[in-house]
Amino acid sequence: MTLTEENYLKALHRLSQNGESISVKRIAALLDIKMPTVNSMVKNLSEKKLIKYEKYKSIELTEKGRKQALLILRKHRLTELFLKDVMGLGWEEVHDIAEQIEHLQSDLFFNRVDEMLGYPKFDPHGEPIPDSHGRLPQLKATPLSLCQSGKKYQLSGVLNNDASFLTYLNSVDLQLGSQIEITAIQEFDKSMAVKLNGKIKTIFSALICQNLLVL
């Protein structure tokens, strides 16, 4: 598979995640590529049995295509974790580098990365890491916004990668694995009073809660 095909597969997978059906227009928008270009790539991927495609109908990944996408995702997420935990880069810095490293062809390299990380199941953004056969772990992290008052959770990821958000998390010393205890939930605006790592007390707005994944 070419680098370009891999990027299309990743996009296809991402679009298939949020339930809605996949259209040429949405792929084009996501990849910032014109529709006719997407159209021809869609035909190409269809010939390779990576997607199911009929003119004017919506597009779906085949099992084969989905597996390929998950294998790329695996490399991406392992890389992000490696850059952060082994190399000490910041959350906000790792994505762009991982976008490049995910295309490396070397089982040896990624297996060693996996090993050095202790075979992790989630990446720094809380996304599950597919195994080497392209299968996903069953466990799923929950947004803090759906959690209950009076309980304790562990931060397992974030749903937003904006630098401003990540900077905020750093400012309250919140990292993967940090403990979050919900002491109260404000009914009116769904903001939460929380205690972080048993120490810092603060308020999370609803927007923040929606973007924190916990276990």
Next chain:
Amino acid sequence: MTLTEENYLKALHRLSQNGESISVKRIAALLDIKMPTVNSMVKNLSEKKLIKYEKYKSIELTEKGRKQALLILRKHRLTELFLKDVMGLGWEEVHDIAEQIEHLQSDLFFNRVDEMLGYPKFDPHGEPIPDSHGRLPQLKATPLSLCQSGKKYQLSGVLNNDASFLTYLNSVDLQLGSQIEITAIQEFDKSMAVKLNGKIKTIFSALICQNLLVL
């Protein structure tokens, strides 16, 4: 620069290393690409002022081209060291992976690699690692195994950190900066008769010579 252009520059630099002049034929052979293809790329690189080229004449890197090549070489050699020393891969395994990683665009990544390795000046073969401006350290450390009989050298590094090797060096009172004079080279097994610090006379096996870097 494209990945392909980078590979041509690397090849050009490598060919320029061994003194002989650079021909289309030699580039083609090294990259396993047909001569007409090389010919057109040579024109392209010439337009970009990375090489000096006139029809039927031999090819030379410009200063600009040489600098670019050295920056890629820097990334390659840092990566090899990283894969070996940080990730624990074998020396024979790292080259192919480094060939891919050297094309990553991320100063952040390579600066961190450099930092984690302690800003090394030489790779384990004694090859110099260009700095981030594409400049070479002035002096080139050479494995003792490549040195000449009858000359004097200074120990500038070792390529092996096994306790047994370092203990041996201590036992003959050899330290960084110590003088090594080669008095004879045994042709059969490449072992060397040496005089250390003008005093101790002993024999270094070929293996020892390969692991001592001198200036």
Next chain:
DNA sequence: TATAAATGTTAGACTAGTCTAACATTTTTT
């Protein structure tokens, strides 16, 4: 030095991935 061999160059074709302009179909609105 004339000819043969080696090397270099040009011309033209092909693929992957991109584009714009024009046309087709489906979906939404009136």
Next chain:
DNA sequence: AAAAAATGTTAGACTAGTCTAACATTTATA
């Protein structure tokens, strides 16, 4: 249900990098 808007498709062009076949120049050799 007709018209308008949105979306999808086709046709054809362009670039980078590759190739083969044919031609040109330089170098080596008889």
